Amino acid sequence: MARILALDYGKVRTGIAVTDELQLIASGLTTVETKDLIPFLENYFKKEQVERIVVGLPKQMDNTPSESEALIQEFLKKMSAKFPSYPVERQDERFTSKMAVQSMLDSGMKKKKRQDKALVDEISATLILQAYLNRF
Structure with a gap:
């Protein structure tokens, strides 16, 4: 089997997570500057x-798309042009940043490390991917 890759797309940084080959466990991979995302993926x-790419779907509490969805749509067009053979699925990403910070707190991580926004993005991507895996 092949891995599933998840993206927590952001204007500045994008968190990336992947599954193992059996698609059982989601793990954080890294965070890259969004401007470098396509070359990184390549x-x-x-x-x-x-096997596929899961991209976070940011929504407001009333279920309407958040402001960042327009940026994500732009990216998805570029990505599908560059990587047409990879199916893309979306996963609701509401609360993932808050959950990421909470998981950092729960693990006893020091304050300085918790302020690392790149780490928060990577953990958020992992949460998006795990939520996607839990759907099946």
Whole structure:
């Protein structure tokens, strides 16, 4: 089997998580600057088998799309043009940033480490991916 890759897309940084080959466990991979995301994915896809990509779907509390959805749609167009063979699925990402910070607190992580926004993005991508896996 191939991995599933998840993105917590952001204007500045994008958190990335992947599953193991059996698609059982979601793990944080890294955070990259969004401007470098396409080249990063291109390189990653050369090294690893990926079955699909899950991209966070940001929504407001009333279920309407958040402001960042327009940026994500723009990115998805570029990504589908560059990587047409990878199916893309969306996963609701409400509360993932708050849950990421809470998980950092629960694990006893020091304050300085918890303020690392890149780490929060990576954990958020992991939560998005785990929520996606839990749907099945």
